[in-house]
Amino acid sequence: MGVKTPKESHIVMTEIVLPNDTNVHGNLMGGRLMYWMDIAAALAAGKHCNAPVVTASVDNISFESPIKLGNVVHIEAKLSRAFNTSMEVHIRVWGEDLTHQYKYKSNEAYYTFVALDPNRKPRPVPPLQPETEDEKRIFDGALRRRQLRLILGGKMKPEDAEELKALFKKE
Numbered sequence: 001m002g003v004k005t006p007k008e009s010h011i012v013m014t015e016i017v018l019p020n021d022t023n024v025h026g027n028l029m030g031g032r033l034m035y036w037m038d039i040a041a042a043l044a045a046g047k048h049c050n051a052p053v054v055t056a057s058v059d060n061i062s063f064e065s066p067i068k069l070g071n072v073v074h075i076e077a078k079l080s081r082a083f084n085t086s087m088e089v090h091i092r093v094w095g096e097d098l099t100h101q102y103k104y105k106s107n108e109a110y111y112t113f114v115a116l117d118p119n120r121k122p123r124p125v126p127p128l129q130p131e132t133e134d135e136k137r138i139f140d141g142a143l144r145r146r147q148l149r150l151i152l153g154g155k156m157k158p159e160d161a162e163e164l165k166a167l168f169k170k171e
Contacts, residue, residue, distance in 0.1 A: 003128070071095050
């Protein structure tokens, strides 16, 4: 299984915000955006491992700027780290107002996916080698985010989270 880079999993999904996608304030509904983000992240994860994938978790999603009716949504997704059978996908979302010709950041998040074999059981995924400084920074933080997800999901004891403990140790 060969090493892959984040750019090999890079996906950009583009949507337009239509009336059925909005709330009473004319903003894109958060649930609709999360649905689109899940699709983009699944495409990136599947592209990395060349296998079917399932969503395992979604980290905190904070909405920085609303995306208005008629604006365009650009969802950028690419792998941030590969573990044994799971993959973390980093997503950045941009809104674009075509009338006023400007693009703005809406939010970002991390989704985790598990690759499946033909029997729908977890299967190993290729390792990931970050290239850019931004990719390396995000890659380095992925182990801490993973440990936090495992603790919150009840799959790891806080005292076993060595990467998280290192953040609070006094040297």
